[in-house]
Amino acid sequence: MLPVPNLDDRMFEQMVMEARKSIPKLFPEWTDENEHDPGITLLELMSWMTEMQQYYLNRVTEKNERKFLKLLGIRPREAVSAVCDVAFSGVQQQLVLPKGTPLQAMDQHFETLRTVQLVPSTLEKVLVRTETAAGDFTSNNQAKIAYYAFGSEAIKGAHLYLGFDRALPVDTEISLSFQLYDRYPVHVSHPKDAATPIISSAKVGWSFAGAGQDQGQQQGQSESWLPVEGVSDTTVHLSQSGEVRFRITSEMKPMALYPADDRSRYWICCTLEEDGYELSPKIEKVSLNSVQAAEQETFSEVIAFRSNGEPDQSFEVSTYLAFGGLHTVQVQDEQGRWRDWHIVAELEDHGPDDLVCQLLQDSVRRTTRLRFGDGVNGSIPPQGAQRVRLIAYTAEFDYSRYVGGSKGLPGQTFEVARGRTYKPSSMLLQVGYRPRGSHCVVWDDWQSVDDFDNSKSTDRHYVYDAEAGTIRFGNNEAGLVPPKSVEPNIRFLALQAGGGERGNVKDGLVTGFTEEPGVSVTNPFPARGGLEAETLTQAKLRVRRELDxxxxxxxxxxxxxxxxxxxxxxxxxxxxxxxxxxxxxxxxxxxxxxxxxxxxxxxxxxxxxxxxxxxxxxxxxxxxxxxxxxxxxxxxxAEYIKITVHAVVVMEPKYKNEQRRITQELRLLLQPMDHVQGSEGWRFGRTVYKGDIYGVISRVKGVVYVQDLWLDAEGTGFHKDGAGDIHIPPYALVYSGNHEVETISQTDL
Missing domain, CATH: 3.30.300 (GMP Synthetase; Chain A, domain 3)
Structure with missing residues (x-):
């Protein structure tokens, strides 16, 4: 880290003395240098002002540092939630777990990140078949021991078979989670602006043993395997860890497969249709009924919908809070203000001007549907994007979602419940007021900002201080003051807690699940990615890295x-x-x-x-x-040039049979990269000089001298000069051929 200079390094007397000493040189005509002289008074005044400026410049406070970071477009990052895959077992019937289903890992709260359909099947067998071999890797999959999905070579036509104890349901979204081995010397890059889609060099196809086959058919007949209906593939054809989602289009048929032909099972097959993997995929774990979960706790959430302005509109959503929590429905009017609409049992009991809607829930699919009127029974929401909101929150949060009531004064501060790490990005705050001549409260959204530096007098801004646990409003010059209200008129619509390194729990700790008796959950691998909120020091170090x-x-x-x-x-x-x-x-x-x-x-x-x-x-x-x-x-x-060394080496008598050691040293020299450490090997385009080979062989213990040496090369773009050196193109590297080394004892000469 660069040293911090001391800017306040000169005192007042020193400045005055230096200025008076400069007078004869800069202005020789100046003769009166006594205290009563106005010129001396001006020098003392300027020295005093300079000393004050130095004093304040030297006091760079945390507030100043944050302002400097803001000028660079940098703000300290908020806490990040840890994420892990969780797998459910013991499912006896089809079950829908909506997004946001709570899980527990000791005292850490986790939530599922999407809606998942659990099916009453169990993965019993994992088989891999290539043209030359077949293997049962079920025990590897259960013990999380890595195995090749398509063999070590990953040649076109290899198969990965997944056998289940019962048929997967038809027209139901099936989720398979793949955790691939990734502890290689060269790590995958995860930059913050990962906007470039990954394109796999290989291609896989998914199929299932369908009901169209006869009982006597063998597994090798292609007509018995039917393609699945793909939904999504975040593994990018098994190039990375992720999730494959698909649907079975017809009834599955049990069949026995070698080498696991103990009994018939229901099979899903992944076929390598086009090879080309740079690194043959190694699977550590395949899980059925799996979904990602994050360390977080949602108190209130907002789901927005687009209104087309037509009668009888309905909107459906599947989240845990929307199904099991309390609800508030909001619609934005033509003036851009939000109004709370009443949830009623029947729309037919209300008139055309009534701001009402109906809330219907499906207990099987775990969905919540909003239904609005037709202009005769119930009003129609205005047309526009995100004009309709469903706010869902927990019963415990019903009262605490109100922050307080505004007194109409500038710079108001309100306390937020402490003890939790709230995510500023998840906050949505509203302030309500009664327009003149109206008996109904309307609400405006307010935006969270880091400070009021760029806030105008009309901007609905507030500042959330996570360390102090407070929310601060403006003063009508920098940020608008919330309207005065006798009742609490400041409330949270969306609020979520989570983040931090404590969420990086070990594998097997996410076990708390009480939504469905008999169903258990676990995380096969540790949760990763949890980070504490970035400190100012960490932000300064990060900005230095990003600038470089x-x-x-x-x-x-x-x-x-x-x-x-x-x-x-x-x-x-x-x-x-x-x-x-x-x-x-x-x-x-x-x-x-x-x-x-x-x-x-x-x-x-x-x-x-x-x-x-x-x-x-x-x-x-x-x-x-x-x-x-x-x-x-x-x-x-990169182009590869194969280099083969032919050498005759004179050795000390006791080292006469060290050809293997010499060959190993040549292979270490002539390689594109070090596979163990992931370091670089031969430099791109570097000529292979015979002197390099002489040097490597001479360093081997027991070598007296190299009697004869010549090089052979295979590839495109190279040429061999008169001295026997191999010149390769700038985009080429070298690798070792089968070196021929003959050793002669010194006593045999």
Whole structure:
């Protein structure tokens, strides 16, 4: 960290003395330097003002630092909630768990992040079949021991079979969660602006054993396998951990599969239709009836709908609070003000001007539906986006959602319940008032801001101080003052607590679930991603890192750093070649203006990591968002040149049989990357000199000298000079062939 300079380093007397000493040099005609001289008085005045300025400049408070960060567009981040996958078991019948269903991990509150359909089936068998082998990995899946989904080579035509004890229901959304092994030396990049979609280099297809087959048919007949109806795939064809959701379109048929042919089961098959994985996927856990959950607790939520302005509108939603909580319905009028509409049992009992609606709930699907009138029985909501709101909140929050009543004074401060970490981004605050001549209360939304610096007198802004647990309003100059009210007229519509490192619980701790007797829940893997609210010191360190991070690709180094940060990919090595276009000859003597070629190497367990088409498209899409418009970009896979060393080495007698050690050292030298540490190997485009080989062999213990040495190469784009050195193109790397090393004892010469 840079040292903080002391700006208040001169006293008043020192400044006056320095100024008086400068008079003869700057203005020799000045002769009167006594205290009564007006000029001396002015010098003392300016010295005093300078000393005061230095004093205040040296006092950089936390408030000043926050202002400086704001000028850079940086604000300390709020607390982040931990996230984990939870799997439900013991399901005896189809069950819908709406979004926001509460779970418990000791004293930590978790909530599901989407609505999930639980089915009464159990995953009993996991089989992997390739052209050369078949294996049962059920025990691996239960013990969370990684196994290859399509074999170590992941060749086209490999199958992953998932066997269930009973048929999956037809026309029901099935959710399968895949946790892939990811503890590799090269990590996946997760930048904050991950706007580039990931494109897989391989393609998988999903099918199920359908009812169309005969009992005597064998599993190899293609007509017995029917395609599923895909809903979503966040695994990107099993390229990353995620979730696959699909529907079975017809009745499933039980069948027995080798090697798990002990009895018939109901099978789902994942087939590798197009190979090309940079890294063959390894599965740690496949889970049925799984959904993501976050460490958070929602007290109140708002679901907004678009109104088309037509009669008999209805809106449906599936969340836990909407189904089991208390409700308030709001509609925005033509003046942009929100009014509470009454929830009634029947619309037919009301007139055309009545602001009423009907709330209907489906206990099987766990859905809540709002129904509005037709202009005869009940009023029609005005047309517009997000003109209708359903506010759902817990019964305990019914009273505490009101912050208080405004006194109409500037700079009012209200306390919020302490002891919880509230998320400022989840807050929605409203202030109510009665318009003149009206008996009904209308409500306006107020926006949370960091401070009132940019707030005008008409802006409905407030500042939430998480540390103090207070909400502060403006003064009619910077921020509007809430209207005065005798009754509480400031309330929360949406409020959520959560975030922090305590949410990063270990695996198996999310076990609290009381919504359905007999159904249990657990998290197979630890919760991750929970962070405390960022301190000012952490924010200052982050801004230094971000200022050093390139956001525009101009130089070759910019392209390399941005390409390595491509979201969702394990990019091991990158080489940017400016003024080069693929296919050019005699580079760098001949250059192509406005051209940039980027050669990439994915992390792989292969000796020649090869980037597939999806890998290249993903990186190109990411770089296109950062490159200059005048630059034509090309993203290509690295070329590999196989180097084979032929050597005759004279050894000390006791080390005569050390050919293997020499070969190992040559392989360590001639490799594109270190697979163990994930570090870089041979430099892009670097010539393979015989002197490099001499040096490596000579360092092996027991070597006396190298008697003879020559190199062979295989690949495209290289050439061998008269000295026997191998020159490779700038986008190429080398890898080891089968080296031939002959050792001769020194005594045999």
């Amino acid at each position: 991070t390139p956001t525009r690709a101009v130089t070759g180094e910019d392209y390399e750093r941005i390409a390595k940060a491509t979201p969702g990919l394990r990019v091991a090595r990158v080489k940017a070649i400016p003024l080069y276009k693929p296919g050019m000859r005699d580079y760098p003597k001949v250059k192509a203006p406005a051209q940039m070629t980027v050669a990439v190497v994915p992390y792989s367990e292969s000796d020649k990591p090869k980037a597939g088409k999806g890998f290249l498209q993903t990186i190109k899409g990411h770089l296109d968002r950062h490159r200059l418009l005048t630059t034509e970009l090309h993203v290509i896979p």
